[in-house]
Amino acid sequence: xxxxxxxxxxxxxxxxxxxxxxxxxxxxxxxxxxxxxxxxxxxxxxxxxxxxxxxxxxxxxxxxxxxxxxxxxxxxxxxxxxxxxxxxxxxxxxxxxxxxxxxxxxxxxxxxxxxxxxxxxxxxxxxxxxxxxxxxxxxxxxxxxxxxxxxxxxxxxxxxxxxxxxxxxxxxxxxxxxxxxxxxxxxxxxxxxxxxxxxxxxxxxxxxxxxxxxxxxxxxxxxxxxxxxxxxxxxxxxxxxxxxxxxxxxxxxxxxxxxxxxxxxxxxxxxxxxxxxxxxxxxxxxxx
Numbered sequence: 001x002x003x004x005x006x007x008x009x010x011x012x013x014x015x016x017x018x019x020x021x022x023x024x025x026x027x028x029x030x031x032x033x034x035x036x037x038x039x040x041x042x043x044x045x046x047x048x049x050x051x052x053x054x055x056x057x058x059x060x061x062x063x064x065x066x067x068x069x070x071x072x073x074x075x076x077x078x079x080x081x082x083x084x085x086x087x088x089x090x091x092x093x094x095x096x097x098x099x100x101x102x103x104x105x106x107x108x109x110x111x112x113x114x115x116x117x118x119x120x121x122x123x124x125x126x127x128x129x130x131x132x133x134x135x136x137x138x139x140x141x142x143x144x145x146x147x148x149x150x151x152x153x154x155x156x157x158x159x160x161x162x163x164x165x166x167x168x169x170x171x172x173x174x175x176x177x178x179x180x181x182x183x184x185x186x187x188x189x190x191x192x193x194x195x196x197x198x199x200x201x202x203x204x205x206x207x208x209x210x211x212x213x214x215x216x217x218x219x220x221x222x223x224x225x226x227x228x229x230x231x232x233x234x235x236x237x238x239x240x241x242x243x244x245x246x247x248x249x250x251x252x253x254x255x256x257x258x259x260x261x262x263x264x265x266x267x268x269x270x271x272x273x274x275x276x277x278x279x280x281x282x283x284x285x286x287x288x
Contacts, residue, residue: 008250011036014096014155015249016088018079018144019106021045022056023218024169027238028103028245029061033070035246040092041065042077043106054220079106079140089147098155101249102148105169108136122181133186141168142193145208152206158252164206165249168194169241172212172261173286191261198259207258209248213241214265214284240264240275247271 015032019025021043032039041062045051058074065072073095077088092099117124145166152164170190171178178184194210201208214236244264248254251271265283267273274280 008035008246010249013037013100015101016040017103018042020061021058024238024241025105026061027242029065030068031242031246033065033068036069038071039065040073040075042075044078046076080136082143085143085147089151093151099148099151100164102166104141104144106140108132119179125182130182133182137186138189162205162255166208167245168210170210170212173284176286195259207255209257210261212263214281236281237276243273
């Protein structure tokens, strides 16, 4: 029977999880907290304003990280604004002196989401959707990484020689088409960004991977299915990808995976963890 994630410890790890007021980012931050990490939780939804009136805030996530045994620190940050990202990383530098793990999860591509039009042909897609996916997605991950790398290099190497880890969350199914050209390009760009960054950071012993969950029951997804009157049985919880992040961060040999696009389902088998309900769900697969 697979063991739970509490077999991994990240007690001395300084982590930054972007886009963590809800959804995947929150699941990742909470799992890091359970492993004992100090987690900087960023996003635009705070105690005063929540994007699209969805539940969750950076303060709530940070408090839950602390309740689980880590140390959660909420920092409001719009990751489309370079000055705010620079200020965020400077805060981490002043307070911690280093960064060990960056999880790039900020993603604005689902805002103003229209499920009925998502699979429409590209010539019928609204161009502002492209901007949300690339500006508040791909570019946000690139910029956060640019600012974070010097801080990743500031810490002492681990016994394995590794200095840090960058994880980009993405969507992926063995390079199959994801059904929306803008979305597919953004997610493929994310995977390629991990590949390229890994090459440039290899000499510095910073590992970079792209990480793809399956079909996750985030607040947005659950609300959509509730409105439709059905909930699929194969939904993962956000904790599942969180446990994958913890396993990667705790792996002294994670550099051997640098540059790859990984799936949560495969990592669950490799590192022997489950989702919170005890299931070990397989990797996401697009129906033929």
